[in-house]
Amino acid sequence: MTVPISLRHDETFVLNLGPQHPATHGVLRVILTLDGEYVVKAEPVLGYVHRMHEKLAEGGTFAQFMPNTARMDYLHALAFNHGWALVVEKAAGIEVPERAEYIRVITVELNRIASHLLWWAAFLLDLGGFTPLLYAFDDREKIIDLLERVTGSRLTYCYMRFGGVYNDIDDEFIAGTRDFIKRLRSRMPRFYHDLVTHNIILIKRIKDIGIITPEQCRRYGATGPVARGSGISYDIRKNEPYSVYPEFDFDIPVFDECDSMARYMVRMHEMEQSLRIIEQALDKLPDGPVMGKAPKVLKPEAGYYYSAVETARGSLGHRLVCDGGKNPYKVKLRSPTFSNLSLYGEVAEGMMLADALAFMGSLDLVIPEIDR
Amino acid sequence: MNGYWSDIFTGSKSLVTGLLITAREFFKPVVTEQYPYEVPTMTPLFRGHIELIGNEETGQPNCVVCGLCQRACPSICISLEGKKAEGEGAKGKVLTSYVLDFTKCSLCGSCVESCNFNALRFSKEYNLASFDKNDFIMDLLKRVEDQNRCKH
Amino acid sequence: MDTSIWRALFYLVGIMAFAGLNAAYLGWCERKGAARIQRRIGPCEAGWAGLAQPLADGLKLLSKQLLVPQGVDGIIFRVAPVLAMIPAITSMVVIPFSGNIEARAMELSVLLLFALASLGMIAILLGGWASGNKYAIISSARAVSQNLAYEIPMLVTVITIVMISGSMNLREIALDQMGGFWHWNIFRLENGHFLTMWISFIIFFICSVAETNRAPFDMAEAESELVAGFMTEYGSMGFGLFMMGEYLNIVVGACLTTTLFLGGWDCPFGKTPGVWWFLVKIYILIFTFIWIRWTYPRTQIYRLLNLSWKILIPFSLANLLITAALIKVF
Secondary structure, X not given: OOOOOOOHHHOOEEEEEOOOOOOOOOOOEEEEEEEOOEEEEEEEEOXXXXXXXXXXXXXXXXXXXXXXXXXHOOOOHHHHHHHXXXXXXXXXXXXXXXXXHHHHHXXXXXXXXXXXXXXXXXXXXXOOXXXXXXXXXXXXXXXXXXXXXXXXXXXXXXXXXXXXXXOOOOHHHHHHHHHHHHHHHHHHHHHHHHHHHOOHHHHHHHOOOOOOOHHHHHHHOXXXXXXXXXXXXXXXHHHOOOOOHHHOOOOOOOOOOOXXXXXXXXXXXXXXXXXXXXXXHHHHOOOOOOEOOOOOOOOOOOEEEEEEEEEOOEEEEEEEEEOOOOOOOEEEEEOHHHHHHHOHHHHHOOOEHHHHHHHHHHOOOOHHHHHX | OOOHHHHHHHHHHHHHHHHHHHHHHHOXXXXXXXXXXXXXXXXXXXXXXXXXXXXXXXXXXXXXXXXXXXHHOOOOOEEEEEEEOOOOOOOOEEEEEEEEEOOOXXXXXXXXXXXXXXXXXXXXXOOOOOOOHHHHEEEHHHHHHHHHHHHO | OHHHHHHHHHHHHHHHHHHHHHHHHHHHHHHHHHHHHOOOOOOOOOOHHHOOHHHHHHHHHHHOOOOOOOOOOHHHHHHHHHHHHHHHHHHHHHOOOEOOEOOOOOOOHHHHHHHHHHHHHHHHHHHHHHHOOHHHHHHHHHXXXXXXXXXXXXXXXXXXXXXXXXXXXXXXXXXXXXXXXXXXXXXXOHHHOHHXXXXXXXXXXXXXXXXXXXXXXXXXXXXXXXXXXXXXXOOHHHHHHHHHHHHHHHHHHHHHHHHHHOOOOOOOOOOOOOHHHHHHHHXXXXXXXXXXXXXXXXXXXXHHHHHHHHHHHXXXXXXXXXXXXXXXXX
């Protein structure tokens, strides 16, 4: 609901939202200029968790940067792993066995569902609903247990290797994943849609709130569910396919409403599409090795390399510059949330405080990934 | 008035549905794991902090002090020292100290992967909490000796 | 003369004990209830099933320093939590727990209750204002507009009840409903009042949820927007008193709903009326408060006002007219 702002008598005040605030999910600071409860100006301030990850990459070998990638977007760590593996494989010309590609897709998609579940939980927490968080975490826990089984860690995975993956999946993982698909599909209508999506309070709260026009999306470079909620059908998995994604039959959910509800629905539908991808990948899973031939010491030819993957939050680009040495010369990431957050200030103008925070929740921000 | 009555009707219906869902959950058993009382079974691949593997018979670490783990580590948290083996027919090096600075470790597993001599593995410990930072600067050689003592 | 002093002492001790136990153990009930709904265990360490938890919490809050930050209005800041607590306890004086347990029977006890309920809002306003914190001020402004909006439909439904019973005395209203659930105001067969009274009951219940600032109407302490709202600057027992005041308001709200709509201490089958029925009814209502809180997300301040002005007030006014017509016709 956009309300005209009156700046009469300059009766505005500045509210420092964050860096420690329950709704900013980490250490984002937003300087809000408020007129009563209406936001006159919102200015996000970044950099509170800047850890120089891109610079750190230059100090180590290519493989040594792999654990760092998981520390940026800790909710969809495997996609960041995947992105880094893809760009280095491109630079060094490493072939990946087909089984490894399938395993990558399965684990990345599982991780995507876990990320969306956590977003859903945190979003509901922003809106003041605490119980859905626990229901979502119940499901997410199952994914994390599965991923722990193959990757060895629960959150910050270091699973991809140049030329394959660290570890093969076993029958128990496959059976567990099939069980999980069944479980989530059976729980989805009740615990997610009946309890929350159809709830009149939630609908009134996020419908027509936080309208991002497609033009704004293009101007700020917003990707992922934010763009797809504004009617832009752009998904790296379809538009610039990588790995074995072209072999699967899945849809890109697109909603034209441009509001928070549309972004919500995009993510809910994406979970179902991810389940479909996992199902097909498990059916088609080929036999073979999970590690291809890769030299112990990587020395890619000098040059510029770029590759992009679709994370749960949008398109992630890795830009790699090599000088022929053992270490990357320069690494630059194009992280999705940075662009998604940059439109916050423009869109939040004129909203009420509570709506502005609900809108921020609908962007699905992961601050360490913005600051890197 | 458009949508006024339908809003009231569908809205009330959705609210009642929500209440029924939570009511049904109220009577179901708990799903959480009671942390300090219940010990979870760790998956075979679980990555705890690393530890040295002792030889089956002698109990001495398998490590040959090649230093590959040290070089593979992205966080520079492994420091190891060795000396020339002594005695009849001995060759190679013997480990004299192996210290893991767990405060820096990111549990990436590069060290275990780089080891060609089956000398490193992940422990299954997950209760890693302490008031003292020095507790996390671990002497892994001593740990292997303690394990040997427990075994015999 | 003598008996009246003993009577006063008895009720003083009784009400304080009832209020204190409720304030302490409703917190425990809320945590346990939330845990069950979310399929957790909830408090379990202090005492059997965590029953000593309220004591532990109370001791902790009591032993903390009462911190008065710089730049606050010291006197009001200290007085506000007490103000939140006192009206809630005072309200219990006029509540008829059963036919012979009532501290003070007053002719206008309904009016007194509503007057005291508004005082609770003033405590929130003063606490938020005195804190000098932006979150707290936004929160208290919200609390005031919310309370003003919800008192209107609440009072209109109460007028409906007063019309049916012909009295503003809570005891008279309860006595009017004796003799089985078909006499209760909510299901009242007489004059066909049950046609509209169940709607009045729902309106009244929604209003009492809003009046007590409970989720989904907890705009005042919306923790994901306003940190802790008017309680942001409060620590130790100041915070504790606000919390206890909130729980006591719930108890008062449940008592009032029971007396006005659910026949007070009457047995549903008209057999054995007594204080136990009253307690059963109020705890079912309190559980519903908890149940609702842990099911729904929070609403928005303007949605909340919309609900009041566009739905609750027209409906309650319509109910008032229909009830008046029913009384006139039959």
